Amino acid sequence: xxxxxxxxxxxxxxxxxxxxxxxxxxxxxxxxxxxxxxxxxxxxxxxxxxxxxxxxxxxxxxxxxxxxxxxxxxxxxxxxxxxxxxxxxxxxxxxxxxxxxxxxxxxxxxxxxxxxxxxxxxxxxxxxxxxxxxxxxxxxxxxxxxxxxxxxxxxxxxxxxxxxxxxxxxxxxxxxxxxxxxxxxxxxxxxxxxxxxxxxxxxxxxxxxxxxxxxxxxxxxxxxxxxxxxxxxxxxxxxxxxxxxxxxxxxxxxxxxxxxxxxxxxxxxxxxxxxxxxxxxxxxxxxxxxxxxxxxxxxxxxxxxxxxxxxxxxxxxxxxxxxxxxxxxxxxxxxxxxxxxxxxxxxxxxxxxxxxxxxxxxxxxxxxxxxxxxxxxxxxxxxxxxxxxxxxxxxxxxxxxxxxxx
Ligand code: BGC
Numbered sequence: 143x144x145x146x147x148x149x150x151x152x153x154x155x156x157x158x159x160x161x162x163x164x165x166x167x168x169x170x171x172x173x174x175x176x177x178x179x180x181x182x183x184x185x186x187x188x189x190x191x192x193x194x195x196x197x198x199x200x201x202x203x204x205x206x207x208x209x210x211x212x213x214x215x216x217x218x219x220x221x222x223x224x225x226x227x228x229x230x231x232x233x234x235x236x237x238x239x240x241x242x243x244x245x246x247x248x249x250x251x252x253x254x255x256x257x258x259x260x261x262x263x264x265x266x267x268x269x270x271x272x273x274x275x276x277x278x279x280x281x282x283x284x285x286x287x288x289x290x291x292x293x294x295x296x297x298x299x300x301x302x303x304x305x306x307x308x309x310x311x312x313x314x315x316x317x318x319x320x321x322x323x324x325x326x327x328x329x330x331x332x333x334x335x336x337x338x339x340x341x342x343x344x345x346x347x348x349x350x351x352x353x354x355x356x357x358x359x360x361x362x363x364x365x366x367x368x369x370x371x372x373x374x375x376x377x378x379x380x381x382x383x384x385x386x387x388x389x390x391x392x393x394x395x396x397x398x399x400x401x402x403x404x405x406x407x408x409x410x411x412x413x414x415x416x417x418x419x420x421x422x423x424x425x426x427x428x429x430x431x432x433x434x435x436x437x438x439x440x441x442x443x444x445x446x447x448x449x450x451x452x453x454x455x456x457x458x459x460x461x462x463x464x465x466x467x468x469x470x471x472x473x474x475x476x477x478x479x480x481x482x483x484x485x486x487x488x489x490x491x492x493x494x495x496x497x498x499x500x501x502x503x504x505x506x507x508x509x510x511x512x513x514x515x516x517x518x519x520x521x522x523x524x525x526x527x528x529x530x531x532x533x534x535x536x537x538x539x540x541x542x543x544x545x546x547x548x
Contacts, residue, residue: 146480146541153247153491154536156202156513157211157457159254159298160218162500163191170217171262172255175314182506189498190521195237197523201514202497203244205529206536210241211249211456211493213298214287216279217258223275231286238290247292249394249456249493251353252280252337254298255313255503262315267329268308268322273336280337284344294350295394295456296337300330301378302355312504331385338389349391353456354379356446357399358438370403383449393449396457396495397442397475400435429461430502430509436474443482443489452488455479459495461502461509468513468528476541494532498523 161167165187176184191198202210218230241248253276257266264272280296297303306313308323317323334352341348356379361368383390426434439458446453458475462468472494483489499512507518513529516522535541 145484146477148480148539148541149483149490150539151490152539153209153454153493154539155207155209155211155246155249155491155493156497157249157493157495158191158497158500159213159251160215161185161188161213161254161256162496162502163189163498164215165190165192167215167217167256169221169259170215170256171259171266171314173217174259174262180314180316181504182508185501187518187521188501189516189518191498192233194521196240198498198514199240199244199246201523201525203246205513205525205533207246207533208536209247209249209292209491209493210497211251211295212237213251213254213295214283215256216253216261217256219282220258220279223258223260226282231282234287235290238287242290248290249293249295249454250283250287250291251295251298252276252283253296253333255303255307266315267326267333270325270329270332273329273333276333277336277340280340281344284341284348288341288345288348291345292349293392293394293454294337294341294348295353296334296341296350297330298353299355299396300327300352300382304330306504327382328385331382334386335389338386351390351392351394351454352382352386353394353396354382355396355398355457356442357397357401358435358441360400360402371401374401374403390449390451392452392454392490393446394454394456395442395446397439397455398432398458400433400438426467428467428509429463430505432461434460434467434471436471436478438478439475440478440482443479443487444485447487450488452490454491454493455489456493457495458492459511461511462528463508463510465515465526465528468526469531472528472532473535473541476535480541 161172167173214234221227238248261275304323304326308317308326311318338350341350359371359375361371460468460471496511498514499510499516502509515524515526
């Protein structure tokens with residue numbers, strides 16, 4: 143029988159982000175934007191995870207997960223400039239301690255798309271002079287919570303943030319400006335480098351990186367398709383790694399997308415303007431219409447071998463309200479991930495997006511990404527059948543006993 147075991151001590155878990163689950167994130171730019179009618183619906187109480195975290199973690203533990211990714215909400219910790227909220231800090235200590243008690247490793251994101259309103263009003267990451275605020279916040283987290291953080295993710299998906307907030311005009315501050323986007327890009331690189339250095343100064347043994355959204359690209363057609371695929375990959379991924387080289391202890395990879403690019407895209411450049419450029423041969427799609435392409439995770443990982451760093455899949459998931467595709471989605475992606483490991487990719491963990499259904503940004507609550515279903519009216523949780531398939535893989539550290547299809 144084919145060897146489908148994962149390396150010893152492989153980390154298995156699920157990922158979340160504060161604004162998407164905690165509820166009442168009153169002092170953030172997203173909250174303010176939602177009150178002004180931004181997005182399809184306001185996040186409101188979300189999953190009330192701020193109160194129910196213990197229950198949610200108990201479920202994750204029951205599902206054999208040995209790690210968990212969450213984000214800290216800067217807007218809670220520093221609701222007004224220079225004013226630290228001790229209660230919020232104490233809360234996050236309790237949250238992280240709860241995971242520690244359950245022997246689950248912690249992946250902690252410092253910035254997952256949402257910012258304190260006061261920081262956003264000052265120009266957010268568009269202004270170089272604002273980086274000192276992020277630095278100060280990082281310093282506080284490193285000294286007050288750092289002992290409970292195993293893996294640091296300074297920033298979540300810079301390319302998606304920049305694309306949605308500064309190019310596509312979809313998320314706050316809803317800009318469509320290449321110059322602003324470029325400034326945010328370089329400032330985020332600097333913010334990451336500064337945070338990385340600081341974290342290591344305060345916690346010398348820390349492991350720090352970033353969660354990058356990395357897609358699989360296929361060039362369709364002749365020379366220009368290939369050129370375009372390489373160009374987009376460089377702009378969204380490799381350039382970021384280039385400018386922050388030496389500042390990653392591991393690579394955090396969020397894999398969702400497969401893009402097929404042809405020379406036609408080059409001439410119809412407008413099509414690339416963050417409209418989904420997925421023209422695809424895939425038949426199955428998620429509820430959001432995203433094509434499902436498991437070999438893409440193998441392609442991405444194989445390419446990342448060049449950086450010679452450990453890799454963690456910090457997100458991979460599917461909007462599938464009926465839970466018809468999720469189990470197969472997971473096993474197929476894991477088969478390809480396993481193949482990448484066999485061929486030398488140093489993958490050390492996989493965190494599924496997401497533990498529970500949540501607020502999917504501008505799409506609102508409709509897309510269901512959770513291993514666990516949330517009834518938003520009663521806040522009841524229900525484990526989906528696919529979560530049990532994943533739980534078995536987590537327990538066995540092996541794919542053999544589950545459906546085995548590539
Ligand atoms: C983000 C998550 C989001 C998920 C599904 C990732 O880009 O980090 O916040 O919910 O994708 O769209």
